[in-house]
Amino acid sequence: MSPFFSNKRLIVLLVCMIILVALIGYSMSDRRALSWPEQFVTDTVGSVQSAFSRPAHFVAGFFDNISDMRNLYEENKILKSHLDEYASLQVELNDLRRRNDELEGAVDLQDDFELMDYTVRSALVIHRSPDRWNEQVGINKGAQDGIEENMAVMTSGGLIGKIDQVSQFSSSIQLLSDQDVTNRISAMVDGDDSVYGFIEGIDHETGYLQFTKIDIEAELEDGQTVSTSGLGGVFPKNLTIGEIVDYEYDEFGLTQTAYVEPSADFYHLDYVMVIERSAPTIDDDINDDSGDDES
Numbered sequence: 003m004s005p006f007f008s009n010k011r012l013i014v015l016l017v018c019m020i021i022l023v024a025l026i027g028y029s030m031s032d033r034r035a036l037s038w039p040e041q042f043v044t045d046t047v048g049s050v051q052s053a054f055s056r057p058a059h060f061v062a063g064f065f066d067n068i069s070d071m072r073n074l075y076e077e078n079k080i081l082k083s084h085l086d087e088y089a090s091l092q093v094e095l096n097d098l099r100r101r102n103d104e105l106e107g108a109v110d111l112q113d114d115f116e117l118m119d120y121t122v123r124s125a126l127v128i129h130r131s132p133d134r135w136n137e138q139v140g141i142n143k144g145a146q147d148g149i150e151e152n153m154a155v156m157t158s159g160g161l162i163g164k165i166d167q168v169s170q171f172s173s174s175i176q177l178l179s180d181q182d183v184t185n186r187i188s189a190m191v192d193g194d195d196s197v198y199g200f201i202e203g204i205d206h207e208t209g210y211l212q213f214t215k216i217d218i219e220a221e222l223e224d225g226q227t228v229s230t231s232g233l234g235g236v237f238p239k240n241l242t243i244g245e246i247v248d249y250e251y252d253e254f255g256l257t258q259t260a261y262v263e264p265s266a267d268f269y270h271l272d273y274v275m276v277i278e279r280s281a282p283t284i285d286d287d288i289n290d291d292s293g294d295d296e297s
Contacts, residue, residue, distance in 0.1 A: 139177065186200045226246045229243055247262070
């Protein structure tokens with residue numbers, strides 16, 4: 003036997019090389035279908051990968067969801083804090099706008115009063131009575147500032163009341179809505195024929211001021227403006243009070259009562275104006291005439 007064929011290891015090596023070259027050539031050939039060994043290996047590897055990848059993806063997704071929920075919670079807290087801050091700023095902005103409008107109106111009104119020879123003193127509201135039956139507010143001006151009892155008090159919207167008590171450095175205002183029986187203000191409706199009566203507190207059922215003691219034959223209309231009459235020598239004339247929204251006859255049919263929507267807001271009072279009537283009044287003229295007669 004030839005010595006070449008007697009070397010078995012060399013023969014096995016050559017056969018393996020031939021098979022390897024054949025497999026390489028076969029794998030590099032242009033073909034579409036896989037052989038069954040390749041299919042078996044591919045399917046086996048794919049099944050193993052699928053078996054391990056699903057739990058891995060589930061675990062990874064679970065932790066990702068926890069992380070997302072934590073981030074979402076933190077973002078939600080931040081957004082809520084921003085919303086609370088925005089709401090607070092919006093309230094503050096609205097309050098500043100309201101005060102600014104009130105001050106602008108007060109400046110314009112003060113100029114008008116100065117032309118009518120009225121002395122106007124601005125004051126800051128410092129407290130309000132919590133008693134629903136005694137509607138009073140306090141201001142930071144008193145006798146040292148020239149404030150006296152029964153002076154009219156207004157906002158840029160209209161009349162709100164009168165000075166009730168005076169100390170040296172502060173005063174209290176009795177609002178038109180006060181239910182005190184002595185809280186009565188002479189008022190009128192200006193028209194072709196002036197209609198007179200009294201503002202006597204507020205009707206708590208409707209929230210409107212009560213304009214009472216009106217002549218039974220007086221012609222009233224909704225929307226008419228009610229203002230101070232100037233009679234009695236206490237208040238200046240033509241200080242706006244509000245508008246008539248309804249009216250009715252009294253229970254005895256002798257007079258009429260009108261309901262007046264106040265032009266001023268009694269529940270948002272920051273700045274007020276105290277009006278001193280410096281012009282001569284009708285009562286002053288009458289007293290002067292009486293004095294002349296007596297002399």
